[in-house]
Amino acid sequence: MHLAAALHKDVLLQWRGRAQVVAIFVFGATSLLLFSFAIGPDSAALRQHAAGFIWLALLLSSTLTLADSFHSEMEERALEGLLLLPVSPGALYYGKALANWAQLSFLGICLVPVMVVLYDAFTTRFLGLVGIILLGSAGLSAPGTLYAAMTSQARAKQTLLPLLLFPIVVPVLLASVKATSLLILGDPMGQIRSWALLLVSFDLICWSLSGLLFGRVVED
Amino acid sequence: MPSHTLASPLADDAALPVAVEASGLCRRYGRRWALIDVSFRVPRGTLLMVAGRNGSGKTTLLRVLATAIRADRGTARIEGKDLRAEPQEVRDRIGLLSHQTYLYDSLTALENLQVAARFLGRDAGRVALLPLLEEVGLADRADDPPATFSAGMRRRLSLARVLLKKDASVVLLDEPYGQLDPPGFRLVDRLLGRLRERGATVLMATHLLDRAAELCDHGIVLEQGRLAWSGSAADLAARSGLNAAALPEGGV
Amino acid sequence: MADAKAPPVERGAPAIAYALAGLGALLLLWGSYWGLMLAPKEAYMGDVQRIMYIHVPTAWNAMLALTFAFGCALAFLLRGDWKWDARLEAAMEVGVTLSLLLCMQGSIWAKPTWGVWWDWDPRLTTTAVMVFAFSGILALRRFVDDPVKRAVWSSVAAIVAYVDVPIVYFSVKWWNSLHQMQSTPQTVSSAFHWPLRINAFGILFLMFGLISLRARLATLRLQSELGPPSPKPVAQYVPAGATGDTR
Numbered sequence: 001m002h003l004a005a006a007l008h009k010d011v012l013l014q015w016r017g018r019a020q021v022v023a024i025f026v027f028g029a030t031s032l033l034l035f036s037f038a039i040g041p042d043s044a045a046l047r048q049h050a051a052g053f054i055w056l057a058l059l060l061s062s063t064l065t066l067a068d069s070f071h072s073e074m075e076e077r078a079l080e081g082l083l084l085l086p087v088s089p090g091a092l093y094y095g096k097a098l099a100n101w102a103q104l105s106f107l108g109i110c111l112v113p114v115m116v117v118l119y120d121a122f123t124t125r126f127l128g129l130v131g132i133i134l135l136g137s138a139g140l141s142a143p144g145t146l147y148a149a150m151t152s153q154a155r156a157k158q159t160l161l162p163l164l165l166f167p168i169v170v171p172v173l174l175a176s177v178k179a180t181s182l183l184i185l186g187d188p189m190g191q192i193r194s195w196a197l198l199l200v201s202f203d204l205i206c207w208s209l210s211g212l213l214f215g216r217v218v219e220d
Numbered sequence: 221m222p223s224h225t226l227a228s229p230l231a232d233d234a235a236l237p238v239a240v241e242a243s244g245l246c247r248r249y250g251r252r253w254a255l256i257d258v259s260f261r262v263p264r265g266t267l268l269m270v271a272g273r274n275g276s277g278k279t280t281l282l283r284v285l286a287t288a289i290r291a292d293r294g295t296a297r298i299e300g301k302d303l304r305a306e307p308q309e310v311r312d313r314i315g316l317l318s319h320q321t322y323l324y325d326s327l328t329a330l331e332n333l334q335v336a337a338r339f340l341g342r343d344a345g346r347v348a349l350l351p352l353l354e355e356v357g358l359a360d361r362a363d364d365p366p367a368t369f370s371a372g373m374r375r376r377l378s379l380a381r382v383l384l385k386k387d388a389s390v391v392l393l394d395e396p397y398g399q400l401d402p403p404g405f406r407l408v409d410r411l412l413g414r415l416r417e418r419g420a421t422v423l424m425a426t427h428l429l430d431r432a433a434e435l436c437d438h439g440i441v442l443e444q445g446r447l448a449w450s451g452s453a454a455d456l457a458a459r460s461g462l463n464a465a466a467l468p469e470g471g472v
Numbered sequence: 473m474a475d476a477k478a479p480p481v482e483r484g485a486p487a488i489a490y491a492l493a494g495l496g497a498l499l500l501l502w503g504s505y506w507g508l509m510l511a512p513k514e515a516y517m518g519d520v521q522r523i524m525y526i527h528v529p530t531a532w533n534a535m536l537a538l539t540f541a542f543g544c545a546l547a548f549l550l551r552g553d554w555k556w557d558a559r560l561e562a563a564m565e566v567g568v569t570l571s572l573l574l575c576m577q578g579s580i581w582a583k584p585t586w587g588v589w590w591d592w593d594p595r596l597t598t599t600a601v602m603v604f605a606f607s608g609i610l611a612l613r614r615f616v617d618d619p620v621k622r623a624v625w626s627s628v629a630a631i632v633a634y635v636d637v638p639i640v641y642f643s644v645k646w647w648n649s650l651h652q653m654q655s656t657p658q659t660v661s662s663a664f665h666w667p668l669r670i671n672a673f674g675i676l677f678l679m680f681g682l683i684s685l686r687a688r689l690a691t692l693r694l695q696s697e698l699g700p701p702s703p704k705p706v707a708q709y710v711p712a713g714a715t716g717d718t719r
Binding site for chain 3: 146153166195205206209213216219
């Protein structure tokens with residue numbers, strides 16, 4: 001019951017802040033554009049590296065989404081107010097993490113057309129791509145929500161969040177990039193499944209571990 | 221740790237059931253001890269005033285009792301539930317009006333109450349919550365976000381949020397009159413009266429000794445984190461030294 | 473949690489820590505001299521292979537240091553004793569330093585062998601990720617002022633980072649296997665085991681000596697941040713008008 005209420009709250013907060021999401025999307029799309037300059041107008045090379053760049057763009061955008069998700073909680077210490085109601089920290093964590101997952105997946109899917117246009121990286125296996133985006137975003141959201149809760153209360157918050165998050169999500173990046181690349185360029189040996197499995201295991205481990213640890217992070 | 225050694229009329233009510241019992245509470249921030257060996261008992265259904273100058277530890281005491289922060293030493297019980305051992309049970313029973321408003325600036329006033337209502341398992345419909353907003357005088361601003369409110373209005377909204385929790389048997393108010401206008405003062409008086417009728421125990425930190433003395437049953441005074449005095453509210457107001465020091469500048 | 477006593481601190485650092493570090497340094501010098509100078513040349517790789525005498529022990533000990541850090545993090549979260557936080561800080565610093573050295577040694581090996589400064593060997597890449605992850609946690613400690621929050625958060629982050637290490641390793645391994653990269657050989661011919669073992673113990677003793685000394689520094693810092701564990705009794709209460717510090 002608390003989880004449903006938490007989810008309601010976080011979705012409502014995100015809906016109120018939807019102008020931000022547009023800005024974050026523009027940031028992501030701009031990053032994709034800038035990354036293409038690093039390669040140059042070589043269409044074959046662009047197509048080959050498109051997967052890497054879309055995930056990098058999503059990773060960078062995720063720091064904005066995640067940091068923002070705790071901004072409203074810390075302004076007037078609303079999170080503490082909820083904890084005192086009482087609400088279990090686990091419910092608050094999963095509500096927030098699920099809402100962040102939704103937003104990151106949405107951003108990822110919106111960036112796909114940008115990638116298709118700039119990198120000539122089309123895939124017919126659209127459902128597979130959505131699936132990988134969902135799995136990868138989940139892997140970003142779980143540890144990201146945990147670290148965002150921490151860093152929103154510390155100094156130098158903008159620097160600390162990527163510093164802490166990026167090394168942890170290396171497996172997500174590797175697996176998502178590989179899987180996406182196979183979807184775009186072709187997968188003769190059927191390897192996508194193993195990468196997807198890696199993502200699923202990472203997600204399961206992270207979602208449970210972070211949920212357990214969240215309570216300690218927000219208590220005083 | 222022994223209870224405070226100062227004489228206290230609270231001891232007379234030893235026969236009454238005790239709602240709040242603190243024993244040797246200590247809390248530090250870095251090197252500075254904000255609460256030192258604070259012990260007292262509050263009988264059920266009474267109103268305790270917590271007085272003291274700025275920085276004397278009133279807010280810290282209320283926050284410790286509300287389990288928002290942990291005591292470094294000492295114990296306390298709220299309705300028999302230990303703060304350290306059963307924090308969730310304690311939180312079930314308390315309501316806290318804090319300096320922080322606990323509001324979401326991007327949601328409307330009504331939505332803020334709805335969020336809290338949902339977590340409390342209460343009816344979160346507009347019809348159910350508008351009366352509460354009416355009571356605190358914010359019904360006409362129900363669909364505006366607190367970001368557009370004045371400080372006093374935000375305080376009223378936090379007050380409404382505290383009132384949402386109907387079954388809170390111990391209510392902790394940190395300077396409830398702060399930032400409010402005279403109608404706001406009357407609102408707080410009304411609400412205190414209602415809490416009384418309900419049989420709730422109230423701990424109120426405040427500077428406004430005259431007003432509080434009329435409403436409270438007992439008072440304690442904190443000085444630099446220690447319990448410096450305790451007694452009936454009338455005695456407290458009569459303590460001339462404290463009167464002049466505790467009133468805000470320019471009077472009420 | 474916070475009312476656990478701060479660990480008692482003796483006048484000077486315990487002699488055993490210095491002794492351990494000293495012994496470790498000596499063993500390391502001896503083992504390195506033996507391995508780098510005296511041991512016979514390896515058949516296929518030549519002199520470059522000699523770096524294994526330092527690389528392999530460093531790898532074992534770096535992993536050991538970070539595992540110890542993980543243990544300290546768990547101990548702190550479960551027990552709340554400040555000494556675990558001090559040891560966590562020390563173990564992470566030593567672990568990061570060793571891992572950084574590991575990456576440097578890997579580069580030194582890679583350049584003459586493959587002609588590049590970095591090969592994407594799973595072990596080396598995982599080590600690099602570990603360096604970044606734990607340096608991040610050390611940076612987090614610098615930016616948090618409240619000692620309790622600092623301790624809890626770095627323990628949580630250390631646990632997440634450590635649990636992540638095997639996942640990183642496997643994902644890099646699979647990622648690499650598609651490109652059929654040669655991995656850094658970890659085996660050394662059996663005739664040459666002695667310098668390896670000596671160095672391993674050398675670094676081990678050096679490491680624990682350093683962790684012990686560094687933990688003591690962390691403890692001293694905690695002491696100065698927190699002051700004594702309890703306030704003075706009522707009899708020594710300073711009346712109103714004096715400064716607020718009633719220590």
